[in-house]
Amino acid sequence: MDNTFVVDEDCDYLFKTVLIGDSAVGKSNLLSRFAKDEFYLDSKPTIGVEFAYRNTKVGDKIVKAQIWDTAGQERFRAITSSYYRGALGAMLVYDITRRGTFENVKKWLHELREFGNRDMVIVLVGNKSDLTDLREVDVEDAQKLAQVENLCFMETSAKDNLNVEDAFLQMITKIYDIASQKSL
Numbered sequence: 001m002d003n004t005f006v007v008d009e010d011c012d013y014l015f016k017t018v019l020i021g022d023s024a025v026g027k028s029n030l031l032s033r034f035a036k037d038e039f040y041l042d043s044k045p046t047i048g049v050e051f052a053y054r055n056t057k058v059g060d061k062i063v064k065a066q067i068w069d070t071a072g073q074e075r076f077r078a079i080t081s082s083y084y085r086g087a088l089g090a091m092l093v094y095d096i097t098r099r100g101t102f103e104n105v106k107k108w109l110h111e112l113r114e115f116g117n118r119d120m121v122i123v124l125v126g127n128k129s130d131l132t133d134l135r136e137v138d139v140e141d142a143q144k145l146a147q148v149e150n151l152c153f154m155e156t157s158a159k160d161n162l163n164v165e166d167a168f169l170q171m172i173t174k175i176y177d178i179a180s181q182k183s184l
């Protein structure tokens with residue numbers, strides 16, 4: 001799906017987004033939470049990614065987001081440029097209980113900007129907000145980074161289903177706004 005903003009049969013718009021971030025920060029759990037029963041999981045064994053679709057209503061339009069998950073490939077540093085190609089949005093996830101995963105956000109941002117669409121919408125997500133006693137990343141630090149890097153930011157808990165819907169919807173709505181402006 002290289003041509004970025006496509007009109008499909010069962011929706012008004014279709015576009016690709018990606019999940020990225022260190023291993024075990026909760027990417028797969030966030031995706032299955034968001035996709036719930038309105039989705040189907042699929043995979044591209046050749047490149048090892050998994051993805052899900054979810055239809056969302058934005059205004060009077062039906063927008064279908066194809067959301068790619070790394071399927072653990074970041075563990076082996078095996079993410080290639082094809083993973084990012086054509087993506088209009090990215091959810092960059094870290095784990096609020098592991099400082100190192102937050103330190104690595106800059107590295108992932110660099111990759112996104114190198115291989116991704118220039119005006120890609122990026123949402124920074126601090127996951128596992130339910131684990132307050134184990135917190136190693138302050139909300140203020142993430143807010144500061146988001147401001148400097150021009151990202152949306154939200155903390156989520158895939159486990160308790162906190163802000164998961166909001167984080168994805170924020171990304172999807174923003175992509176829709178930008179892309180529909182362009183195609184006017």
Ligand code: GDP
Pocket residue numbers: 022023024025026027028029030072127128129130131156157158159160
């Ligand atoms: P991925 O490698 O980034 O796709 O991470 P996974 O979705 O496989 O999650 C890694 C581990 O973190 C699993 O044991 C999950 O059960 C756990 N996990 C994911 N999200 C949360 C969360 O919001 N809260 C807590 N407490 N655990 C989570």
